[in-house]
Amino acid sequence: MPGLARHHDPWTTWLILGGRGAGKTRTGSEWVRGIALGEPDFASPPMRRIALIGETFSDARNVMVEGPAGILASHTRRERPTWSPSLRRLEWPNGAVAQVFSAEDPDSLRGPQFEAAWADELAKWKHPEETWDMLQFGLRLGAHPRQMVTTTPRPIPLLKRLLADPLVAVSRVKTADNAANLAPVFLDAVIGRYAGTRLGRQELDGEIIEDRPDALWTRDLIEANRVDAAPPLLRIVVAVDPPASSSKRADACGIVAAGFDEGGTAYVLEDATGSGLKPPEWAAKAVALYRRLQADALVVETNQGGEMATGVIREVDPSVPVTSVRATRGKYLRAEPVSVLYAQGRVRHVGALPGLEDEMCDFGPGGLTSGRSPDRMDALGWALTELMLRDRQEPRVRVL
The missing domain is CATH 3.30.420.280 (Nucleotidyltransferase; domain 5)
Incomplete structure (x- = not known):
């Protein structure tokens, strides 16, 4: 995982900018597991009300929860939470609960309240500002509410503001940093083709790439x-x-x-x-x-x-x-x-x-x-x- 931001550090938001296959999802899953179980490096006592926000419900379910690097896969069989897709809820044996939301529907976050949240692929959200604002109003439980953001970067205003916020802990990770866990064919085909290009710097190296000077649009x-x-x-x-x-x-x-x-x-x-x-x-x-x-x-x-x-x-x-x-x-x-x-x-x-x-x-x-x-x-x-x-x-x- 990218450098671990521990529960006793003075951060409110942990922003992880990474390339494709860099391990962002696994990092988010392990963090949610740690705070739900109350492990010392993550949260003590456990955080019992957690929000999971994906680009869509399908993305949240298929990537964040059920995916090969998702929350269910990060747990051992004994500690694994019960997943109820129809209710969009994960429930741990210790009483911790995570609710799944879609960034396509910001108003679904109006009302619920949480101790922690994991927001995935924020730079691709259809309504980033509105969804983020509703999430901030809901993070009001516990002594120190916290949120993690995992995303491949794009130069959207919200992401730029987070990078400028001193209360945001920022980690950056490249696709190549996780090469040991990626298929050699993928590395040869994708890194070989896009390494060094503007698209590669964004999608592989996790850099925010500003407008091309001679582009027709800004x-x-x-x-x-x-x-x-x-x-x-x-x-x-x-x-x-x-x-x-x-x-x-x-x-x-x-x-x-x-x-x-x-x-x-x-x-x-x-x-x-x-x-x-x-x-x-x-x-x-x-x-x-x-x-x-x-x-x-x-x-x-x-x-x-x-x-x-x-x-x-x-x-x-x-x-x-x-x-x-x-x-x-x-x-x-x-x-x-x-x-x-x-x-x-x-x-x-x-x-x-x-x-x-x-x-x-x-x-x-x-x-x-x-x-x-x-x-x-x-x-x-x-x-x-x-x-x-x-x-x-x-x-x-x-x-x-």
Whole structure:
């Protein structure tokens, strides 16, 4: 584990910044185990009311609780807590209880009170500020309430404030520091490819990487135009940027939904991009998002696969209206007019869209620094081009 912050040290928040596979989850699990059991290096007496906050309920369950480095795996059979998924509760034999929450629902933290909390992947939370604020109000039990944050860093305002807070104990750990517990194939493939790059410094070394100087977007610009929810929208589209193949090394399938309101402001609603998807899989995912948002059209880029891309969507649901688009200019030239919409204050992001925003703020004249295809950004570009930069079709009003 990263350098142990002991229970008698004068910290309130323990922030662990680490790369992928660096041991963040195991550290969080061992800390929760230690405070729940009241072990001397962690808490004495035990902390009996604990909050576990993940990016989503699925992440909290599959990673923090049930995962190979999760809380259940960190206990011996004799001391292991009882896990009740339907109640989202862990209960230890000594009476300690941990409740599981999703960062997608900040209000679920309004009311409960705790002695301790473990917040995982905070930099990816959809509503980081609101969820964090509600958690702080709930940390009011015991003589010294404490919280641990484990996350791969991104330069979001909340994380920057935590780093500047003298009451926050900070530990940093790299993927390479945990090499003995990682598959050699992973180390060769991932570290070999990304070591030294901007993406590698963030995802492997746990560094906070600020905006690329020549990028078309900045995080401050995106942050200034972020909203919690969209107003009634006149038109919604789901844009798809299909990969050339479905192999493990293939590009991701970009899937982004956006709409505009009666004042002409666009709202980026969701990034459903997926990797390693076969054509029927990404088509089903795009159609499901179209149906859920009651969108008006699916916009599909047909440079990769031509008519196959539209045909596979019609096989999933022939009733979905498909608009085919074809790229005739390079990615940078296509992205420039979309970035101007942001500079004009005409685009809002609904909640946090970390993967998409990382691509946007790392995209310059030479593409992404990783050399990979900006699939999420491409899909965003097609969606906003369809909504804002073409002749608009007759809209219909709906409320999300």
